[in-house]
Amino acid sequence: MAASTASGSGSPAVTAADFAALPLPESYRAVTVRKDETEMFAGIPTRERDSRKSVHVEQVPLPELGPGEALVAVMASSVNYNTVWSSIFEPLPTFGFLERYGRMSPLAARHDLPYHIIGSDLAGVVLRTGPGVNRWKPGTEVVAHCLSVELESADGHNDTMLDPEQRIWGFETNFGGLAEIALVKANQLMPKPAHLSWEEAASPGLVNSTAYRQLVSRNGAGMKQGDNVLIWGASGGLGSYATQLALAGGANPICVVSSPEKAEICRRMGAEAVIDRNAEGYRFWKDEHSQDPREWKRFGSRIRELTGGEDVDIVFEHPGRETFGASVYVTRKGGTIVTCASTSGYIHEYDNRYLWMSLKRIVGSHFANYREAWEANRLVAKGRIHPTLSKVYPLAETGQATYDVHRNLHQGKVGVLCLAPEEGLGVRDHELRARHLDAINRFRDGRTLPESG
Known part of the structure; x- marks a missing residue:
């Protein structure tokens, strides 16, 4: 890979050797949560925990560079829901992950620290590479996916997501992307992707790759042309990519959202079937302990109104407890419910009669292997899938950015500028960008959404 300049000014080309000769700082600014604060929200309900109190921006020492690794100057990053989990110390503090990783080897022990540098996305420039790295040179402009694997076991060599030592970088490992430098x-x-700015390029990584495996890959639902795909939270960070992938793959997304503003975003992406579940009053639970099958049936009838009488082939699940019973019910006979998260609760309940007697499948899906992430990024680079960036914060305000995602105040993705001094930098292919500018800016309408329950 050739080195490239970060300025794009037409000045003489800067070589990989020039980048490799740059002195590295002893420390850098990073977004952290702290081990001695993991009990700060004890007794406070999940919904009321405030990331702005737990997220810090501080100077941290530069980590040692090991074999097969790279140090990247992070121009921009973004907030994912695992950033929220890290910041509110739920479902459990991430320091247990770091301690277990640290026991694996002397090199892994670097990660076991009293602070955790979080963040699972980046766009930036390679600064240094460790022994054994040949493809990537200092100066190369890159994005990073968040799968960290050791691949010392045979289990991971058919699908790296099955590696026993598979971890999510910046969540289950240290030195994440919400920082000026990442390992x-x-x-x-x-x-x-050459036509995107730093902050735009940093926003798809985790969610686009996750949606690709969950929906498109043979390891997930294996979506095909003509499939009806029910997408919960279809304008959100994950659902917005599922919606685009469904449309690009010839499927019919049925987009479930929680406000008229979010419904409009889905229509702007090209979706025709949209359900505002708040406006239509769906309440899948009678109380904390009992679901309401009548609401499942009402929801299924509404879906069939939008599909010409057909049930959904695939349900793109990630809310979890709140929606899972309805998801199992509305899936067609022989269909697939594919789940990658549980943002409303991990203990799922459903009526198994609707699963076993109708030969439906529940498929668990977690992030993506390198090939799947590469294919998902390739679609972005070709202008087939677009960033869903709605708002960008400076690094110093990452706590507020995380709060926005936790409170569902955002549409699409929330970005964070790290070393990039302002938005809009880093674009190399202006011709491709011009062809897709409206789609790139689709989520950038400047509206602040009301808090939703």
């Missing part, structure tokens, strides 16, 4: 494995790196 990654070289097999996390992918080419930065």
